[in-house]
Amino acid sequence: MQSGLINEFWRLARFSLIGAVATAVYVLAAMMAVEWAGVGPMVGSTIGFCASFAVSYLGHFHFTFAVPGRYRDYVVKFAVSSAASFLISTLAMWLATKLFGIDYRIALIAVAIIIPICSYLVNRFWVFLHPLDAASSDQKFKTI
Numbered sequence: 001m002q003s004g005l006i007n008e009f010w011r012l013a014r015f016s017l018i019g020a021v022a023t024a025v026y027v028l029a030a031m032m033a034v035e036w037a038g039v040g041p042m043v044g045s046t047i048g049f050c051a052s053f054a055v056s057y058l059g060h061f062h063f064t065f066a067v068p069g070r071y072r073d074y075v076v077k078f079a080v081s082s083a084a085s086f087l088i089s090t091l092a093m094w095l096a097t098k099l100f101g102i103d104y105r106i107a108l109i110a111v112a113i114i115i116p117i118c119s120y121l122v123n124r125f126w127v128f129l130h131p132l133d134a135a136s137s138d139q140k141f142k143t144i
Contacts, residue, residue, distance in 0.1 A: 011064060015120050018059035026052035053082060065128035077127040081119065089115045 030048030033039050039047070057078050061067060067074065089111045096107035 014064040022052040022056035025055045067128045081122045
């Protein structure tokens with residue numbers, strides 16, 4: 001049991017590291033697109049999102065969850081979970097600020113805490129859950 005908790009701790013640490021790297025890639029790619037390529041902020045943000053999506057997916061596939069199989073075995077579920085995270089965080093911000101009148105800074109902090117936790121759980125138990133592991137009660141995952 002303790003070994004499982006230690007493994008989960010390190011998996012969560014790897015998830016956080018990949019998330020931090022993907023966030024940095026998002027910001028840098030978006031800023032470079034706006035400043036150097038002269039595109040508008042919305043296009044820059046889209047470019048940043050695409051770059052961070054690739055970094056996040058590859059990092060979680062190879063490093064965080066180290067799952068067997070091919071990229072295409074997981075990428076559709078990852079895209080769905082990423083889109084859901086985006087939509088839920090946007091809706092939560094709208095509800096909090098427009099409907100409930102909560103200060104945007106408080107809502108932003110709440111979203112910044114809740115969405116990554118939910119994202120980890122979705123990625124851990126749906127996106128990167130290998131079918132053979134799901135059928136096994138041991139759920140052995142390859143770790144790096």
